Each structure stands twice: as structure tokens, then as C-alpha cells.
Amino acid sequence: MDASLNLRRLVFCGKVAVIWILDSCHTALVCASIWIYLVMNFGDTSKINAIPETVAMTIALTAILTFIVHCFFAHRIHKLSRCDWRITAPILVFAFLRLCSASVTTAEMIHLKTFSEFKREFRWVFTLGLALSSLVDVLIAIFLCYSLRATRKASSSMDYVINSVILYTLENNSLTSAATVISMICWLVMPTNLIFMGLHFVISKLYANSLLATLNARKQLRQERAQRGLSGELPLAFPGFANRFRSNHCDSSRMDPIGTKLEINVEKTVEYEVDADTMTRHSPSPSSTSPKASCHPSEVISQMA
Numbered sequence: 001m002d003a004s005l006n007l008r009r010l011v012f013c014g015k016v017a018v019i020w021i022l023d024s025c026h027t028a029l030v031c032a033s034i035w036i037y038l039v040m041n042f043g044d045t046s047k048i049n050a051i052p053e054t055v056a057m058t059i060a061l062t063a064i065l066t067f068i069v070h071c072f073f074a075h076r077i078h079k080l081s082r083c084d085w086r087i088t089a090p091i092l093v094f095a096f097l098r099l100c101s102a103s104v105t106t107a108e109m110i111h112l113k114t115f116s117e118f119k120r121e122f123r124w125v126f127t128l129g130l131a132l133s134s135l136v137d138v139l140i141a142i143f144l145c146y147s148l149r150a151t152r153k154a155s156s157s158m159d160y161v162i163n164s165v166i167l168y169t170l171e172n173n174s175l176t177s178a179a180t181v182i183s184m185i186c187w188l189v190m191p192t193n194l195i196f197m198g199l200h201f202v203i204s205k206l207y208a209n210s211l212l213a214t215l216n217a218r219k220q221l222r223q224e225r226a227q228r229g230l231s232g233e234l235p236l237a238f239p240g241f242a243n244r245f246r247s248n249h250c251d252s253s254r255m256d257p258i259g260t261k262l263e264i265n266v267e268k269t270v271e272y273e274v275d276a277d278t279m280t281r282h283s284p285s286p287s288s289t290s291p292k293a294s295c296h297p298s299e300v301i302s303q304m305a
Contacts, residue, residue, distance in 0.1 A: 023208045026061040029054045049114050056109035062204040063102030069207040070095035073140045080147035087143050094136045101129035130184035137177035144169050176206045
């Protein structure tokens with residue numbers, strides 16, 4: 001048990017260390033590229049078409065980070081789908097092709113050294129890499145939501161957590177996919193500027209933060225699950241950032257039976273009937289209750305007669 005726990009901690013620390021190192025290297029290359037364009041070649045418009053090696057290397061690092069994140073989510077889907085390779089294999093294949101496309105892009109940028117030459121000969125390679133990245137994000141969102149919905153049970157408490165995970169999955173993958181699609185559109189529509197490259201710099205940050213936020217939120221999810229009295233081990237650990245869903249879910253009819261407070265008010269009404277004859281027999285007569293004036297004994301004798 002201790003060995004297994006230590007192994008899981010080692011794998012967890014290894015993932016975090018790799019992501020941090022790759023993201024730090026990517027940030028350093030971006031800073032170096034900005035220095036080359038804005039400081040070393042300041043005012044020299046002829047250098048805008050040139051491709052520094054630091055810019056080419058950022059594309060490769062972005063692809064590596066993207067591949068690691070895709071493999072992470074593919075592993076989660078593989079566990080949820082009970083080791084169904086028919087679902088996991090397409091995701092891994094497309095993610096690997098995206099990595100290959102980015103590697104070719106980096107190599108050709110370093111070799112050709114100008115954007116004009118690269119766009120004329122290998123424009124489709126870079127476009128293919130961005131398209132594959134968006135496709136993998138969509139596949140991950142679809143298969144993950146489908147696998148989570150398939151694990152639903154009759155327990156409304158488990159449905160609460162699963163719905164939160166589904167909502168976060170959709171938001172997370174839609175963000176990375178949207179950034180990739182926008183970068184690809186700028187690359188195709190505006191080939192004379194470098195707006196696409198600025199957006200491409202952000203893609204790696206989104207993927208890195210997506211993975212790190214997923215790993216960091218496991219403790220919070222376990223605490224929420226313990227407070228709601230859930231049992232069993234979730235095969236997926238996502239943060240519960242769906243506050244909108246939580247507020248709506250608390251007002252819905254499918255509430256957690258453990259966390260629900262039940263208040264019962266009991267009112268007791270007693271009705272009884274009294275017989276009229278009984279009331280007449282027991283009620284005092286007016287003659288007995290009304291005071292009488294004192295009479296002379298002779299008047300009493302005459303009344304009796």
C-alpha cells in the first residue's frame with residue numbers, strides 16, 4: 001500500500017516537474033523572440049519576414065506540451081471506458097500526428113528561415129497541426145462527457161459530482177480549442193502579419209494551466225465529496241468550479257437526500273359534540289341562579305296553598 005502511494009506521488013511530481021520545465025523553456029524562448037524583433041531589429045522592417053530559431057522552437061515546445069496534456073486526458077478516458085481502445089486509440093493517433101506536424105514545421109522554419117518561403121512550400125503542414133489539435137480537443141470533450149454520463153447511477157449525489165465534471169470538461173476543452181481555431185484562422189486569412197504567432201504563444205499556456213489545475217483540484221473535490229457523504233473512488237479528478245450549476249442544482253428537485261433538512265409541522269385539532277338534553281339537565285335554571293327577595297312567612301303559606 002505504501003509503495004503504491006509513493007509511486008503515485010512520484011508520478012504526480014514528475015508530471016508537474018515536466019510541465020513546469022517545458023513551460024519555463026517556452027516562456028524563455030518567447031521572451032528571446034520578442035527581444036530579437038523589438039530590440040535587436042528595432043526599426044528594421046526587412047527583418048519581419050525572417051524566422052528566428054527561437055520562434056521555431058516555440059512551436060515544437062507547444063506541440064510537446066499539447067501532446068502530454070492530450071495523453072493525460074486520453075488516459076482518463078481509457079480508465080472511464082474500461083480500457084476500450086476503440087475510443088482511446090483515435091485520440092492518441094491524432095495527437096501523435098499533431099506532434100509530427102509541429103516537428104516538421106519547426107525543422108522547415110529553421111531550414112527556410114523566412115515566412116514567405118515557408119508559407120509557399122509548407123503552409124499546409126502548420127495548418128494541419130492546428131486542425132489536428134482542435135480535433136483532438138473536440139474528441140476528448142465528446143468521449144469524456146459520454147463516458148461520464150455512462151457511469152451515472154441512481155444516486156443523485158454522484159450525479160451532482162459527475163455533472164460538475166462534465167461542465168468543467170466542456171468549458172476547458174472549448175477554451176483550448178477556440179484558441180487553436182482562432183490562431184489557424186489568422187494564419188490562413190492574414191498571412192502578411194504575425195498575429196497568428198502571438199495567439200500561438202498563448203496555446204501552450206492554456207494547455208499547461210489546464211493540466212495543472214486538474215491536478216491541483218483533486219483535494220478540493222475529495223473534500224466536497226466527503227462533505228456530501230459520497231463513497232467510492234472517482235476515476236477522474238476535476239475541479240468543482242461550476243458555481244452556476246451548483247446554485248441551480250441546489251434549487252432543483254433532485255437534491256442530495258443526506259444534505260436535505262426535513263421539517264414537519266403537526267397540527268392537532270380535536271372536535272367533540274355535546275348532547276342538547278345533557279346541556280339542559282346540567283345547566284343551572286334561571287330561578288335557581290337569580291336572587292330572590294325575602295318574603296314574609298304568611299305570603300309563602302298562601303302561595304303553597
